[in-house]
Amino acid sequence: MKQITAELLTIGDEILYGQIVDTNSQWMSVELTNIGVKIVRKTSVADKEEEILTAFAEAEKRADVILITGGLGPTSDDITKPCLAKYFNCDLAIHAEALAEVTEFFKSRGRALTEMNRQQAALPTACTKITNPVGTAPGMWFEKDNKVFMSMPGVPHEMKRMIAEQVIPRLKQKYELPVIYHKIIRTIGQGESFLAEKIANWEKALPAHIKLAYLPSLGEVKLRLTCFGNSLALLEQEAEVLTEKLRNIIGSSIYAYGEEPIEVAIGKLLKENGLTLSIAESCTGGNVSHMITSVPGSSEYFQGSIVPYSYDIKMSQLGVKEETLNQYGAVSEQTIREMAVLVRQKFNTSIGIATSGIAGPGGATPDKPVGTVWIAYADGERITTKKLQLSKERHLNIQLSSMAVLNLLRLGIKELTANVQKAVN
């Protein structure tokens, strides 16, 4: 089987000037690697015809698939389309279907089409138009001597939809690709080196055709098994046997598999068990609610939340006792207990969770440095609290506290539903 190779080509002065970080090419690398396409080069060039045409020609010599992002906007500095037309020796012409789509896009937003917008529907006649379901610039698919050029907008969510829904299925159809199976095991609440030590023997015993990678991110560590072989069914089976062994070692840290972030896993747990949630978040400032409500259908289990940022609001809107605040301060076990219990009562939910801490850079006291955070969980039976000592960085403290309270919630639901199960039996 021939190794199919790809080059990622980013077009845009803003990348070269360093005005934006190119996160697109990393995302594309992962997606392409996952289907067995090997990235052989990444290139970024300016919005300049000569440089773009040279880059096309060079990439065509090196790779089978050339994935191009950027330079498709409506303004005059965006010249990827005329360059593609020149390279493929064809005209730029209004594409009827693309025009209908861009017209509909603006119509659905109650806006008329300007001439500049209309030009977004002009495409090189040699290409197959790829619909952009979330933007106005269509993608363009070219084939030449068994090679593929695919041009996409640089806007990340537009590019991602095109890659996932159009490019990957088309590449799989066009080329014979090897069988690679990835299994992602998502863990929360333990650091990378702690996990690595716990599973060292399991890792050593992995067969040669299965590789393990640690993918740590804020507050969680994903473990990725990459399995190479000939039969997808067999690889899946092997990975599942290995995962079962892993569950025996670090089962309580595993919260989901694959592309399921913690807020989705928690949504499922709440929904399956008919539980409702409310949140009182101080130091996380709305971020936990934002995470919970980023999940479609979250209104089925999420009733609402309060962000009682000041002492006044903690008392007047949530009902925290003045004595508690005066005696122990807002960042204390006593206050966090009251917050979780009160929000659960006031919002009339099965479960209440709460956060209160010093996100920084201001607000520290001698006994409560920046990064001191209390989190709590309350249901009808149990209240649990936990103290965290995080970092000096505000942004990091907000993210890490959010992940920690969601993990406390997850563990709380597990225990609550296990108790219910016991009571039933």
Added chain:
Amino acid sequence: MKQITAELLTIGDEILYGQIVDTNSQWMSVELTNIGVKIVRKTSVADKEEEILTAFAEAEKRADVILITGGLGPTSDDITKPCLAKYFNCDLAIHAEALAEVTEFFKSRGRALTEMNRQQAALPTACTKITNPVGTAPGMWFEKDNKVFMSMPGVPHEMKRMIAEQVIPRLKQKYELPVIYHKIIRTIGQGESFLAEKIANWEKALPAHIKLAYLPSLGEVKLRLTCFGNSLALLEQEAEVLTEKLRNIIGSSIYAYGEEPIEVAIGKLLKENGLTLSIAESCTGGNVSHMITSVPGSSEYFQGSIVPYSYDIKMSQLGVKEETLNQYGAVSEQTIREMAVLVRQKFNTSIGIATSGIAGPGGATPDKPVGTVWIAYADGERITTKKLQLSKERHLNIQLSSMAVLNLLRLGIKELTANVQKAVN
């Protein structure tokens, strides 16, 4: 004056596989652009001799300065050094000073030097050694036909120290560099093509040495002026005159200059005017509060918020009238008015803002499709509301609604403080 150009070359499989995001090259771009060196290309290649040597030769044809990162580690997959030795046709030999430095590095950490560590002091004899003050792999500076090759470790803080302390001073000494001034003008509330049409004449009249770029992101568009010349003071002055003209055309859309996001600009406005804020956010689910509280010191003006996700909480905790909800629904001008007014009253703040909408994918009705959102602003004198018709994408609707309500808040504060100003005069 000749334009000095640079190419950034990243060496490493981990970049091509997407295991790490390349933030180095963005940082280097900014630093080089700031001293008037033009980045003409960014390239990433694998840890493979043939590809590295080809990339060296290609880069030498295109650029004056070739900045190389990665592939300098002690393990066998790191082959940048032998490749450089081959390219510059010289030997790899232990460099006495480099050996002393690496020995000292390990000694200061109480560790003995292994043979592998010792090899870090082996350098191509054609290079000038550049000290690495925070790591074990020295940098290497090569000159050839008035071109420079500089090889650095890929570890960000090691690379940054070398660029700032060694590379930039050396480049300034070696080449005559132009003066470049960047001005970023941040706008909100209008799309790229709308702005482009409004300022078309202004843009056409820009002198040849000043370039304009549009940098759109969710809910905002940044305009960047890049000015080339001989005197920084003169360029700053010119840019300011142009910006003043721009303010006459799209002044109400401009919210800040430089690296100041909307939540920071709003924080400043609130603080300067001694105003306090509360938020009732339904469809944005906590995201607006999260943005506001991501700013250090936001507790000075932000009192708190409520996320009344369900009808029950809208009534019981915020006080929206049952009749209003029954007659008009949660996503209506009547409800959003009540929400903004009520949160302002209950939280006892100068200003209250509110969001309510159908983020999707569920919850649509025939007359209220997914993406229908109402936002409101209330202070002691005025209430303003606005209906938005956004997208089909939940995530996008949350982000765009958040930006829109922050813009409504910005405009509200502007009017409020202008009225106060008038009353004073």
